[in-house]
Amino acid sequence: MSFPLLTATAALPALGAVATAAVPAAQRTAAKWLALLVSLATLALAITVLLRFDPDGARYQLTESHAWIKDFGVRYELGVDGIAVALIALTAVLIPFIILAGWHDADPLETGSRRWRPTQGFFALILAVEAMVVISFEATDVFLFYIFFEAMLIPMYFLIGGFGDRAHEHGEETAATQRSYAAVKFLLYNLVGGLIMLAAVIGLYVVADNFSLQEIASARANGSLHMATSTERWLFLGFFFAFAVKAPLWPLHTWLPNAMQESTAPVAVLITAVVDKVGTFAMLRFCLQLFPEASRWATPVILVLALISIVYGALLAVGQRDIKRLVAYASISHFGFIIMGIFAMTSQGQSGATLYMVNHGISTAALMLVAGFLISRRGSRLIADYGGVQKVAPVLAGTFLIGGLATLSLPGLAPFVSEFLVLVGTFTRYPVIGIIATFGIVLAALYVLVLYQRTMTGPVKPEVSAMPDLRVRELVVVAPLIALLIFLGVYPKPVTDIVNPAVKQTMSDVHKKDPKPEVEAAK
């Protein structure tokens, strides 16, 4: 038996979480370093997965399979396709930066505070989330996936509810209440989604007598497993609802701004750049493969909802007064693009959507983490409390601008490639939707540049006049992310090469082919 690489990639951060939590309270710094080292080792494993994966090989690779709950046919079954590999790599790349950016976010508060902040717990929870996210990307057993899809809510709940920004304009009590509200809202929304999915998971078992994604999908493909149209549609909706809450899709999005606003910037990145990706990933992997007919049936409605997300999220981002809420609404707009790309059912749309997941993760991390550095200096999230930062902290302002330009999909940076692919992939099949979605690029420029203008330009506000520029630790976080944004902007081939074959498979699952051009002009 070969080395269980996929299990190891998930187990390492899980064990690391336990070990980090077990570090004695006095050894706070040691716990941080331990967490960082574990996340780097996990990154090494993820890179190994990436290198061992053969894009032209079998659909699922590095598979592991063990019986688990025999009575119900639940198996411990892992395997990755190109889409999963890309997202595992994204997760593993981002976690070390999240840990490093949050280095002081969980330090004990100054004397006199009544709040207890378990430093070790903060880092252990981040690693726990990583472990669960990774295994969600790997699981090819529906039930196994479901368990971790739900279980990751627990560490996320504590991260949102337990650790907020240092300073708060309304005092600590209010802050704690608002945090709890955000955390419980996050939990309830996702639990409701999860419960509906649980019903669908059970329903699927009743119909298919099996939980194995590969077996069900191939049985569906060769016709040996027939589903009544209405059954398939109900099951599809059950799955899709849970994923749409997590993604989040309009109108199920309102938990995200609260959650991102109240949590620390690194945790906000964890939510939107990592955890939410499980939702869009699962649409591609489970909804399309298990329920191809129903997916096609639901496409028009989903595309319209995605389009609403794009425009609505962007408009709301324009109207925000809070930096983190603004980024949250921008993310809602971006998730609209991802979902639109998936359901456009073209290879450009789906490869673009997968690439979008990766690029959105990196660009949001860059923008949000710099925003977090900014907020930690001034102790306010309100845009109006800043002004003229560019003059006193040019490097901070410059990196913030690059993060912003990535968010508005400037050509030359990574998100442009994915956004254009999604747009063109949608346009070839649904021209009107594609054109309306293009308005999103104007609105994105609006919310990014307004944010930059109000915070960074103009006369220097007295409160920011003594603001220090980025420190070494902060530069170490931001510089590699920016380098990645530029690299993937001019050379996205490493990602598209592993994603394209998987998308081709998914396209054939749903029996869709790319539309042909009017004139065959390409050689």
Place this chain on the structure above:
Amino acid sequence: MENLIAPLIAAPLLGAAVLLVGGRRLDRVGHWIGTLLSTASFVFGLILFADLLGKNAEHRTLTQHLWTWISVGGFQADVTFRLDQLSMTFVLLITGVGSLIHLYSVGYMEHDERRRRFFGYLNLFLAAMLLLVLADNYLLLYVGWEGVGLASYLLIGFWQHKPSAATAAKKAFLVNRVGDMGLSIAIMLMFTTFGSFAFGPVLSHTGDASEGKLTAIGLMLLLAACGKSAQVPLQSWLGDAMEGPTPVSALIHAATMVTAGVYLIVRSGAVFNAAPDAQLAVTVVGAVTLLFGAIVGCAKDDIKKALAGSTMSQIGYMVLAAGLGPIGYVFAIMHLVTHGFFKAGLFLGAGSVMHGMNDEVDMRRYGGLRKYMPVTFITFGLGYLAIIGFPGLSGFFSKDKIIEAAFAKGGTEGWILGGAALLGAAITAFYMTRVMLMTFFGEERWKNQPTRSPEAPSAEPAAETRGEHSEPHPHESPKVMTIPMIVLAVGSVFGGAFFSIGDRFLHWLEPVTGHSEGDSPLSATAVTGATMVCLVIGVAIAWARYGRKPVPAVAPRGSLLTRAARRDLFQDDFNHVVLVRGGEHLTRSLVYVDHTLVDGVVNGTAAGFGGLSGRLRRLQNGFARSYAVSMFGGAALLVAATLLMRAV
């Protein structure tokens, strides 16, 4: 030889990277690094030019493939460069004028503590602009297209601590993004129509596509061109863009970037040739803008804004010519090049005047400066003669050809377009004479003036920061600034004649753009005669109003048209009321709707299932923790049950 194309772009790109990442230790040499790399790019351009000249006209296309950029399904975008006569022309203009302006900026920005960064942005601009004109497909062109937009954003807002500069920068980027939408949609249309968006496959297969699709592509390309080239209705950003340092106005907002729209249309000639409706739209936009810009230029007292109106108007001429199809393509580009010389020269002259006048921009506070700044006066004067089309100078040749071509379109359209172009020539003569007279002739109105009113701060903030509100002492600028002005003046004088004698420019560009003579109802001599009459009328009226009579130091109220023109013909006010105010209301109400309605409805629906909203409400009463714990209970139970099942 084609391997030299990439270094052409790489040199300024390297400069940008080094200067922007290098930090303060490069402050003392940064401007020379920037100038050197820009010049290097110009030298590469010259070598390539010599190489092209050595080849037959049909073989003057070089391509260099670097790598596959995006490849998904049938969607294939390569990083491939294409150098032909059209892009070569632009390369020489961009790097040549660009290098001169780098040199000028060494002097102009001498006292700015962020000079290194300024040169970094300038180099970034050059790289992006070169990418724009050298790309072999529309998606790569798009990278350069937005890249110049970014550089323009950074440079307009270079003095970011001034809210007006930051606002102008943002406005320019946003208006351009509207145009970029057009480019995006055009590329998507090309992909669905041709399965490709590379120049070769698209432009050689236009005959196979339906006219409807081609018209749509053409209109979308026109939208893109309107944004970048400040054509009506997307022209509103250009006047505000004068907030940027004057060398930026000369390079980006006069000589090169704003002409990118003309490049796009001429490059896509095959599409437009097959889509007459789109062509008509192009000519209409060009004709309207050439009048719009000229009228605005007549009313501005700010020297840079008057020149900006003029730029808009002159690009209107080029767009008009480009819309005429093969009759006009060559002359659109020829006017683009000569305009690059004289307008860059005029802006540098304006900068030189401001440099000697404590950064004053109001022409009503100039006057009689010819005695104090002889070099500036002569070079600016030559640029002035060139732009109004004084016989023998550059503008005479290139503008005259466009007016002829407009008549040659034939029919009623030809008369209307030609008439508009003639009228534009008269207005051009008027407003440029006005600028000339107000600045260099007449009373010295800057003497014994009260200090500047704080409501109208200068575009260049150096004076404010230095606190120099005392009476200016006009003086000539240093050599590093006057030499580029002299070189550009030489181009303004001789460029047009050099291009026209023996139809050199026509023969050079024809293999790429094609050419036809059209069918003019008027003889060339008649058109030239009419143009001369217009010129004389324009100059005479200006002389009567600003030369014979003293210019008031405070602007008179003016006629309704003057007042409207001062406010850019109310187009900005329209934008403000409809788009800005309307948008603010929309977003504000959406924020409210999201907070109350969407959130409320979703929570309320969930209440039917599990009392979600009740729980959320009670949260605020301090029940948070207990509910959280109870929800966890549920989750934990689920996990426990799962594990238990395994044991059974």
